[in-house]
Amino acid sequence: MAVLRLEHVSKRYGVGDQTVQAVRDVTLSIDAGEFVAIVGPSGSGKSTLMHLMGLLDVPSTGHVLVDNVEASLLRDRDLARLRNEKIGFVFQNFNLLPRTSAVENVALPLFYAGYRTQPALAKAREALARVGIDPHLRGHHHPNQLSGGQQQRVAIARAIVNEPRVVLADEPTGNLDSQTTDDILDLFTSLNREGTTIVLVTHEEYVARHARRIVSVRDGLIASDEAVVHSAGPQAGVEA
Amino acid sequence: MRLNRILRTAFLGLGHNPLRTALTLLGIIIGVAAVVALLGVGQAATASVTSQIQGLGTNVLVISPGQSTENGISQGLGSSASLTDSDVKALQKDSALAAVAGDVTTRAQVVYGSVNYQTQVEGTTPDIQTIRNLSLAAGRFFNTVEANHDGYVAVIGSTAAENLFGAQSPVGKTIWIDGLAFEVVGELASEGSSGATNNDDRILIPLQTMQAHLLGGDSLTTIYASARDSQSMTQAQLQVEATLRQAHGLRFGESDDFTVTNQATLLSALSNVSHTLQVFLGGIAGISLLVGGIGIMNIMLVTVSERTREIGLRKSLGATQGSILGQFLTESAVVGLLGGCIGIVVGIVGAQGIGRFLQTSVPVNPSSIWISFVVAVAVGLVFGVYPALRAARMSPMNALRYE
Numbered sequence: 303m304a305v306l307r308l309e310h311v312s313k314r315y316g317v318g319d320q321t322v323q324a325v326r327d328v329t330l331s332i333d334a335g336e337f338v339a340i341v342g343p344s345g346s347g348k349s350t351l352m353h354l355m356g357l358l359d360v361p362s363t364g365h366v367l368v369d370n371v372e373a374s375l376l377r378d379r380d381l382a383r384l385r386n387e388k389i390g391f392v393f394q395n396f397n398l399l400p401r402t403s404a405v406e407n408v409a410l411p412l413f414y415a416g417y418r419t420q421p422a423l424a425k426a427r428e429a430l431a432r433v434g435i436d437p438h439l440r441g442h443h444h445p446n447q448l449s450g451g452q453q454q455r456v457a458i459a460r461a462i463v464n465e466p467r468v469v470l471a472d473e474p475t476g477n478l479d480s481q482t483t484d485d486i487l488d489l490f491t492s493l494n495r496e497g498t499t500i501v502l503v504t505h506e507e508y509v510a511r512h513a514r515r516i517v518s519v520r521d522g523l524i525a526s527d528e529a530v531v532h533s534a535g536p537q538a539g540v541e542a
Numbered sequence: 543m544r545l546n547r548i549l550r551t552a553f554l555g556l557g558h559n560p561l562r563t564a565l566t567l568l569g570i571i572i573g574v575a576a577v578v579a580l581l582g583v584g585q586a587a588t589a590s591v592t593s594q595i596q597g598l599g600t601n602v603l604v605i606s607p608g609q610s611t612e613n614g615i616s617q618g619l620g621s622s623a624s625l626t627d628s629d630v631k632a633l634q635k636d637s638a639l640a641a642v643a644g645d646v647t648t649r650a651q652v653v654y655g656s657v658n659y660q661t662q663v664e665g666t667t668p669d670i671q672t673i674r675n676l677s678l679a680a681g682r683f684f685n686t687v688e689a690n691h692d693g694y695v696a697v698i699g700s701t702a703a704e705n706l707f708g709a710q711s712p713v714g715k716t717i718w719i720d721g722l723a724f725e726v727v728g729e730l731a732s733e734g735s736s737g738a739t740n741n742d743d744r745i746l747i748p749l750q751t752m753q754a755h756l757l758g759g760d761s762l763t764t765i766y767a768s769a770r771d772s773q774s775m776t777q778a779q780l781q782v783e784a785t786l787r788q789a790h791g792l793r794f795g796e797s798d799d800f801t802v803t804n805q806a807t808l809l810s811a812l813s814n815v816s817h818t819l820q821v822f823l824g825g826i827a828g829i830s831l832l833v834g835g836i837g838i839m840n841i842m843l844v845t846v847s848e849r850t851r852e853i854g855l856r857k858s859l860g861a862t863q864g865s866i867l868g869q870f871l872t873e874s875a876v877v878g879l880l881g882g883c884i885g886i887v888v889g890i891v892g893a894q895g896i897g898r899f900l901q902t903s904v905p906v907n908p909s910s911i912w913i914s915f916v917v918a919v920a921v922g923l924v925f926g927v928y929p930a931l932r933a934a935r936m937s938p939m940n941a942l943r944y945e
Contacts, residue, residue, distance in 0.1 A: 353939045356858065358858055358937075358938040358942065359938075359939040379862050379863075382861060382863075382865075383862075385857070385860050391859070393855075393942070397851065397942075399852065401554065401557070401558070410856075410859050411859045413544070413547045414856075414859055414860035414865065415860065416543070416544065418544065419547070
């Protein structure tokens with residue numbers, strides 16, 4: 303069953319008096335439980351694609367369906383609710399609130415969902431434990447007291463705390479060293495095994511190889527869409 | 543989002559840059575403090591002048607010699623000696639008047655023991671006590687017999703008494719006024735000072751004694767008269783004018799050589815002045831509050847653009863336009879609220895300070911506190927609306943990509 307569907311989606315931007323066609327008539331479907339990597343060089347339209355999937359941007363033409371709900375018909379309030387309940391975001395630069403503890407950062411989507419403080423914090427601690435951060439040891443640390451890898455784990459905990467239908471990760475390892483990159487990719491793999499649907503946007507072949515399906519984008523079009531054969535584990539076929 | 547989270551978020555935002563928040567607060571604090579203190583000062587000024595006028599007594603008409611006109615040029619109030627004892631006698635026959643008292647004021651050297659002191663000496667008659675509502679702290683007022691038969695008796699004001707006698711009771715003591723011995727028979731209750739004039743720094747002696755032995759002549763500085771009641775003030779004033787014109791032999795068309803001041807007209811003139819003063823002071827204070835509000839708007843705009851990415855993030859996590867609007871409006875309202883509270887305290891303290899400086903009490907009106915508090919919060923909200931709307935309407939994608 304599709305949790306995310308793009309139907310004949312196009313996106314044009316006006317830059318000065320020129321228009322840029324970032325996405326051209328893309329149709330794509332992502333099913334529950336999938337781990338999809340969207341790859342492509344910078345300027346290929348992969349980030350725009352992710353923004354459209356995450357309801358952060360509206361398509362010029364075409365339809366975006368999240369959990370079979372047509373998004374283009376929704377008002378701001380309902381879009382916000384859809385983002386809150388169905389989608390979890392992970393960003394390249396973590397985007398944690400400064401001077402705010404890890405637990406409170408993770409609990410933020412719950413507060414927007416109307417949770418009371420204590421139940422929200424309890425749920426946030428569970429999510430932190432799931433991503434390998436000890437909530438009692440590090441839960442009260444502020445982002446600047448955490449390493450890059452730990453910050454990204456907190457951000458992933460925030461993305462999954464609402465048990466969304468899909469987690470969208472935009473270059474989640476772009477700011478991390480290679481060791482930490484592996485740790486974070488392993489975390490995504492294990493979350494996916496536990497049933498979380500993941501869409502990972504990256505320009506690195508190495509990162510994409512951890513997914514089970516790779517969609518490559520070029521000039522706003524889908525160039526290829528194929529399953530990854532994991533014969534000898536995710537590290538197989540690494541040339542580096 | 544629940545209210546406690548919204549408030550927490552607002553305080554977190556304000557704590558982001560404490561110096562900037564403090565400076566923004568300062569704008570509101572100064573505005574609110576100015577409203578509270580300046581309105582208090584305006585009221586104090588009004589109250590002080592009002593009490594001074596009411597201190598004249600009840601239903602009082604004040605008759606001054608005056609305005610002599612030379613070649614059409616007014617010489618100013620009291621510039622000619624046109625009032626005499628015979629005027630008092632003529633006015634005493636007036637049915638509209640309850641009491642009339644002549645009054646001569648001079649400055650004289652007063653001696654008690656080794657204390658030598660210059661003060662205001664007023665020659666008057668016992669009627670002045672009822673006309674001007676004088677009450678005694680000790681002793682008695684001089685009586686008609688003393689007043690009409692060269693009585694060397696004096697009633698002393700509280701400041702003059704303190705300066706001459708210190709802590710001792712003045713009643714029964716003998717003082718020397720310009721070399722003549724007077725027995726102090728009474729002490730006036732303090733009227734309090736109003737502005738530069740101190741009504742307590744004076745000594746009253748019988749008019750006749752003063753004219754016969756201290757000054758000579760029969761001219762008067764002032765005649766005080768009281769109407770029978772407040773309704774007959776205007777009629778009494780007309781009658782006084784008619785009587786004096788006749789007594790002075792003024793022909794039709796000649797202008798008065800005296801001025802009658804009516805307490806009621808004084809009060810109404812004053813209330814006009816004090817109204818203008820209040821509006822003026824309120825206006826100044828209001829402008830500073832407005833400037834404070836613009837300060838809030840300025841800072842909120844900076845804050846919104848600095849926190850664009852945070853806004854994008856919050857939207858991606860499920861914040862609606864409403865909750866972003868609420869977040870920033872709460873921030874600016876909290877600035878207004880905090881600034882209002884601190885400003886009220888500063889304003890009250892400032893009003894007391896000004897009061898101490900001017901040696902009067904500066905009242906702080908509860909209504910001016912309420913109004914300035916409400917206005918401060920409203921200023922925070924109104925000037926916060928535009929920045930908050932800008933934040934709320936940002937596209938989440940553009941906000942997230944903002945560098």
